[in-house]
Amino acid sequence: MELSETAKALLTGNSAIRKSFEEGAEMAKKIGAENVFDFSLGNPCARAPSKVKESIIRLVNECDGQYLHGYMKNAGYDEVREAVAESLNRRYGMRYDAKNIVMTSGAAGGLNCIFRAFLNPGEEVVCFAPFFGEYKNYASSAGGRLVAVPPDTNTFQPNLDLLDSYISEKTKIILLNNPNNPTGVIYSSEIFKKLQGKINEAQKRIGHEICVVSDEPYRELAYDGNTVPYVPLYIKNCIVVYSFSKSLSLPGERIGYIAVPPETPLEVISALIAVMRVGYVNAPSLFQLVVKDCLEEKADLEFYDVNRRCLYEGLTRLGFTCLKPQGAFYLFLKSPVSDEADFVAEGKKHNILMIPGSAFGCSGYVRLAYCIPQDKIKRSLDAFAELAKKYF
Numbered sequence: 001m002e003l004s005e006t007a008k009a010l011l012t013g014n015s016a017i018r019k020s021f022e023e024g025a026e027m028a029k030k031i032g033a034e035n036v037f038d039f040s041l042g043n044p045c046a047r048a049p050s051k052v053k054e055s056i057i058r059l060v061n062e063c064d065g066q067y068l069h070g071y072m073k074n075a076g077y078d079e080v081r082e083a084v085a086e087s088l089n090r091r092y093g094m095r096y097d098a099k100n101i102v103m104t105s106g107a108a109g110g111l112n113c114i115f116r117a118f119l120n121p122g123e124e125v126v127c128f129a130p131f132f133g134e135y136k137n138y139a140s141s142a143g144g145r146l147v148a149v150p151p152d153t154n155t156f157q158p159n160l161d162l163l164d165s166y167i168s169e170k171t172k173i174i175l176l177n178n179p180n181n182p183t184g185v186i187y188s189s190e191i192f193k194k195l196q197g198k199i200n201e202a203q204k205r206i207g208h209e210i211c212v213v214s215d216e217p218y219r220e221l222a223y224d225g226n227t228v229p230y231v232p233l234y235i236k237n238c239i240v241v242y243s244f245s246k247s248l249s250l251p252g253e254r255i256g257y258i259a260v261p262p263e264t265p266l267e268v269i270s271a272l273i274a275v276m277r278v279g280y281v282n283a284p285s286l287f288q289l290v291v292k293d294c295l296e297e298k299a300d301l302e303f304y305d306v307n308r309r310c311l312y313e314g315l316t317r318l319g320f321t322c323l324k325p326q327g328a329f330y331l332f333l334k335s336p337v338s339d340e341a342d343f344v345a346e347g348k349k350h351n352i353l354m355i356p357g358s359a360f361g362c363s364g365y366v367r368l369a370y371c372i373p374q375d376k377i378k379r380s381l382d383a384f385a386e387l388a389k390k391y392f
Contacts, residue, residue, distance in 0.1 A: 009140055016133065016359035017041055017283060031351065037380040038353045039368035042329065046300040046371065048249040055293035058285065068289070074273045074282050076103030076257075080292045084257055091255070092230040095262045101166065102272055103283035105256040107217045107243035109276070111138050112240060113258065114213055116275040117268070118172055121289035126166050127175040128158040129361035130182050132215070135175060144172070148361045156185040156323060156332070160194055162165045173211050176201065179218045179228060182360045182367035183332045184325025186226050190226045191244045192234035199235070209237060217243040217256070218328035220299045226326045232261065244291050246329070247299045255287040304329045307370040307377050314381040319392035329371040332357070336391035340366050346390060350383040 020040035027036045059068060075081065078098055085096035104110035115125065122145040127135055129151040139146040149166050152159040158176070167174075176197075178187040199210055202266050214231040219242065222228050232238040243256035260269060308325055321334040333354070335343040340356045344366060347354050357365030370377060 006141055017355055020353050020355055025350075027351065027353075034376075035352050036353070037376060037383055038098055038372065039370065039380075040353045042246070042369045042371060043251055044329070044371045045373055046245055046249050046303045049294060049297040051294050051297050052248055052250070052290060055290045056286070058293075059289050061293055069285055072282060072285065072288075074277055075269075076101070076283055076284075077288050077292075080288045081257075083292045083295060083314065084259070088259060092233060094230075094232065096259060096261065099266075099269060100260050100264065102258040102269065102276070103259055103288050104241075104256045104276070105280050106245060106251075106256045107215055107241050108134065108138070109254065109280065109283070110241040110243075110256055110258045111135075111213070111215060112142070112279060113272050114196075114211075114241070114274045115139055115142035115144060115173070116278070117271045118211060120172075122170060123172040124168070124170045125173040125175050126163070126171055127177075130156070130180070130357060130365075131175075132177060132181050133359045133361075145170075147171075151362050152282070153362075156180070156183045157187060157191050158195065160191065160198055163195075163198050164202065166208065167210070169206045169208075171202070171210055173213055175215065175225055176215050176231060177215045178231065179221065179327030181218065181328055182330045182355070182357070182362075182365075183323055184328045184330050186222060186228055186326040189229040189234060192229060192231055196235050212236075212238040213241060214238055215241045217241075217246050220247040221301065221304060222327040223301070223305050223328060224326065228327060232259075237261065239340045240377075244287075244294075248291065248294055248297060248300070250287065253284060253287045255284055255291055257283075296310070297387050303369065303374070307372070307374055310374070310377050311370050311380075313370065315384060318331055318381075318385055318388040322386065329369060331368045331370055333366050333368060335364055335366055338364065347387055350387050352380065352383050352387065 022036035024036050042066050053289050081098040081101040084101045085098050115138050119142045124145050125139045126147045129148045132341045136146045147166050149159050149162050151371055186371055212235045219228050240259040245251035312322055312324050323332040337343050344354050344356050354366040357363050
């Protein structure tokens with residue numbers, strides 16, 4: 001059987017994160033899961049809020065089976081979309097209506113819908129390094145190409161000084177991720193104000209509009225009193241992509257939404273729904289209704305904060321240089337050697353699994369996902385201490 005060129009490209013760009021996660025599963029079979037310090041995958045181990053379980057039980061007991069598990073409008077249940085719109089309006093002063101919300105199969109499903117709806121072959125999505133590596137695959141599977149602006153390793157805010165040289169006539173989308181995976185940095189409102197000015201200038205130069213897409217699965221995870229700016233308040237033509245995978249600890253349920261600007265033409269919304277049907281008919285029915293009940297629920301921020309502080313303080317005491325996360329549940333650690341792949345390989349000798357920064361377009365660093373059991377964070381510091389002996 002002959003694979004398509006698209007499939008071959010996706011195989012070539014297979015996720016380093018997933019590969020490491022699977023490697024960790026194999027290590028666990030050999031030496032026991034308790035002895036593997038797997039920081040590879042952003043797979044939250046914090047329990048879902050109790051209201052999630054309560055909602056599931058209530059819905060199963062009270063709702064008609066066809067309603068609960070059947071088809072609905074491709075964009076999702078009307079009452080769910082209305083509830084999401086009302087929640088965003090109340091929290092951020094927006095003017096969304098139900099028609100501006102499309103329920104999706106997670107943030108990945110939402111991003112793929114947007115890319116397929118907007119990209120013609122050869123058109124480009126501009127993002128800021130470091131970035132979530134799967135963005136490349138999402139763009140290429142839609143016929144487009146991801147273009148990454150090099151990182152500002154002093155602040156890890158978007159490198160706006162270099163942006164102009166990466167925007168061309170082929171640029172269709174600018175993609176943001178806030179709080180950022182892999183750094184845990186929260187992009188500031190000042191950055192977004194400056195970005196809008198850059199976009200205004202670029203649009204005049206290239207002769208067409210640029211759509212901004214803000215990928216926000218970690219919006220509810222912010223520490224030390226930090227707040228996450230709501231990008232549409234600062235950026236025109238901004239589509240928000242959200243997932244409940246992290247805020248409600250539901251990564252395997254694949255539930256999220258797209259929020260398009262209130263002034264978006266109906267044709268654009270219809271196109272998003274039309275391309276969605278190519279991949280899946282609708283977002284999971286049961287969990288659409290569950291998240292409607294749980295829109296005011298919060299992630300277990302204290303759980304992640306304890307892990308964050310323990311890991312950051314422990315690693316810096318050992319001599320490692322780390323970026324202190326402001327949000328999400330990732331820590332970006334500077335490799336003590338120029339080739340971080342060597343550092344990652346050395347870590348495996350101590351049963352530590354880390355993801356090289358090159359997977360995120362930022363070599364010289366590694367990412368640690370600290371959404372793992374707290375006792376394992378503490379025990380991992382002994383393994384890191386052994387690893388540190390090689391470098392310090």
